[in-house]
Amino acid sequence: MKAITVNLQSTSNRLQPQTLPTPEPAAGELLIQVHAAAVNRTDIMTRDGLSGYATNPILGVEIAGVVEKANGTSRFSPGDRVMGLVNGGGYAEYAVIPADRAIPIPEDYSFEQAAAVPEVFLTAYQTLYWLGRLQPNESVLIHAGASGVGTAAIQLAKKLSGAQVIVTAGSAEKLDFCRELGADVLIDYKKQSFDQEVLQATNGQGVDLILDFVGADYWDKNLASVKKEGRWVVIGILGGGEVEKVNLLALMTKCVQLTATVLAPRSNEYKARLTADFVRDVMPHMEQGEIKPIIDIVFPLEQALEAQQHMEENRNIGKIILKVAEQE
Amino acid sequence: MKAITVNLQSTSNRLQPQTLPTPEPAAGELLIQVHAAAVNRTDIMTRDGLSGYATNPILGVEIAGVVEKANGTSRFSPGDRVMGLVNGGGYAEYAVIPADRAIPIPEDYSFEQAAAVPEVFLTAYQTLYWLGRLQPNESVLIHAGASGVGTAAIQLAKKLSGAQVIVTAGSAEKLDFCRELGADVLIDYKKQSFDQEVLQATNGQGVDLILDFVGADYWDKNLASVKKEGRWVVIGILGGGEVEKVNLLALMTKCVQLTATVLAPRSNEYKARLTADFVRDVMPHMEQGEIKPIIDIVFPLEQALEAQQHMEENRNIGKIILKVAEQE
Incomplete structure (x- = not known):
């Protein structure tokens, strides 16, 4: 072959x-x-x-x-x-x-x-729910909203959880598309300071959950954007993999849970369990056309x-x- | 008054x-x-x-x-x-x-x-179970084993979970005391390289969970000591609050969950729920003298x-x- x-x-x-x-x-x-x-x-x-x-x-x-x-x-x-x-x-x-x-x-x-x-929807499901424990009507900041995982995560967060979905992307075209998928707050990271926009959209509280594809470049702004006791899931390092100077005390006083993850190296057993939960929770919405690749x-x-x-x-x-x- | x-x-x-x-x-x-x-x-x-x-x-x-x-x-x-x-x-x-x-x-x-x-046992309970999700017979690395939270965590991990308990402390006297409380592997951090000892004690796998009171000074060695898909709970910064360089890719490929926490600033509702779970799971052992302050x-x-x-x-x-x- x-x-x-x-x-x-x-x-x-x-x-x-x-x-x-x-x-x-x-x-x-x-x-x-x-x-x-x-x-x-x-x-x-x-x-x-x-x-x-x-x-x-x-x-x-x-x-x-x-x-x-x-x-x-x-x-x-x-x-x-x-x-x-x-x-x-x-x-x-x-x-x-x-x-x-x-x-x-x-x-x-x-x-x-x-x-x-498979990869983007299972990753979005895993990071929003298994790792990020998104609850109904919480807020989530999704970076790279127009990416594969981003477009999947916007749909899941809206349809499964009625979340307030805040996205960043680098062009008006991408942001328009995110809005069509259900995103509530659209931030052009090239023109706006996303942490300020996030705080404004959440009454100064920050978001319950961040899906972070960017890593190092966004570190401080993500820390500023996450709510006290919030969750922060790092699933990409498009903006660099090495963070200079991490302030642990700030993480502690905010009681932040940071999870870094890649799906590919997870075990077979993990992927089987994730697939089973995904089929149960998401596939009915795909079959009805409410959520789409x-x-x-x-x-x-x-x-x-x-x-x-x-x-x-x-x-x-x-x-x-x-x-x-x-x-x- | x-x-x-x-x-x-x-x-x-x-x-x-x-x-x-x-x-x-x-x-x-x-x-x-x-x-x-x-x-x-x-x-x-x-x-x-x-x-x-x-x-x-x-x-x-x-x-x-x-x-x-x-x-x-x-x-x-x-x-x-x-x-x-x-x-x-x-x-x-x-x-x-x-x-x-x-x-x-x-x-x-x-x-x-x-x-x-209250403070040390609730913190140990919260970090081992609520945040660290310690499962029966898993392994846990407890830094500052002779500290207040350390002595509480050793007992909880042994009595409630039959965990393999690995501790670090800075003197033979402190380590002896940790052994009396049930610790399995004793590491004098002043004389030994704790990550090497941890890997040796866990067949090269690393521990399922780290309770980290030290922060910056131990960052790289903690990362080397945690198992793939392991949990790492930062509850103190005795060794500094600012990590010079954090390698996100290493955290991602290990799929590490890092939680930074302080108990004091948590909400009233959080503390009430934590207290209720603690009373249910731990107080019977205290009343019977199996776990002691x-x-x-x-x-x-x-x-x-x-x-x-x-x-x-x-x-x-x-x-x-x-x-x-x-x-x-």
Whole structure:
């Protein structure tokens, strides 16, 4: 099968198309004929040797496709359309996935739409609810509101929790899109000081929860924006991974809970539990069309590098999809 | 009544004995004749103008005494012996306490023993269980094992959870005492590199939970000592409040949950809920003598400054108590 692997030795193009054997599903796993995969920042970091999210030489952490073979599991049968998180191996014609992590694709979804679901919606669900413990009608500050996780988080926070959703983004076009998804307060971080806007929108209290994709550059302003006893979840370091001078006393007197997280390196058992909760709480809303995956652009699998560059240039609103060509 | 207040203007002795009116309990509060109070680092920080934990001009966040008057509550009656957290006002002959935060004193406890319970045991309980979510048989690293919170946390982690308890302290005497309380692994931080010892004691995995009283000085070693997906609760900054460089990517790839907390500024409602859970889970063990308050030394209330200095010199094993002289 065709697959995209990483060649850390290359200085020009580290993404290497290869022909590799079709993987064999272990007990409890499904073999999936992949119709679409999607691009994530964790792929880019792995490509650049900054983190290794999996032992799998093939990139890609999420897929949508059709069950080809089920090994020792009756959860799914050949022919079923499923989407879900994989431990690497997504940028390929075939991939294996633990059956307890596969999610049935809603009937009216294309494979491209389905591939736009797993990583960003599971991450948004995990960070808002498992880690961020968002309660009904609380306030949440979502940075990078037009990103894949951002567009998912806006919808979840509104539809599941009626939250006051405050977003930052870097253009009027992106902010307009966030508003369409339900965001209440729109902040252009290039023109406004977001902590002042957040305090103004929350009667000087700050937000109950921050989803932080930015890290170092926003550290002090995030600290100023979070409410006393608030939660702050760091899920990206677009603005740098090293914070200079962290004031622990300020964190203590605000009683802040800071959780730093990446989904990809979590355990199989964790991902299975997360998937189960997600299917229970979110999939009914997807099936009814109240919550929807947001696709920015679709590239053919062979243009994986271009697809990643599109993300690196922050040009996307929503997900960047890799379409796998029809096989035989 | 006699009370100890803070005079931030004084350069020699900021603790000022004063004669003040006996406070009036509001609805839902009790007036307590205080028999003993205890010293906490938050008192010292307030004395030094580094944080103001309460609007009360009188120092002190915990008391033990006898109910003198109950206003609009039938939870307790005059004559009842109670202990608990107060919003300032503990270093005095009388203090008011919300009735939902008062805890009946076990029959065989002296008032000095009772005053050694609330702040450290509630903090240990809160940080181990509410914030740290310690699970049965997990591992926990407790810095400052011989401190007030340390001695409480060792006992709770062993008796309630059968945890593997790893402690650090700065002398053989303190470590011996920690062993008597149940600690499994004893690390002299002056002679040993604690992160190496922790990794050795946990098969290279690190601990599930860290109770960190030290802050900046231990930052990198704590990060090295915490297990993947572990929890890290910052409850003190004995080793500095400003971390020079925080590596967010390392926190993310380890999926660490960091919670910074001080108990004193938490809300009344929070303290009431915490007290209720504590009474349910811990007091039966105290009544049976399986878990016990640890007193280092008792000072008369008039020597509050000496008592605080004793703490500042890290000379104590367990709690430093202020005894209020018998009244008329």
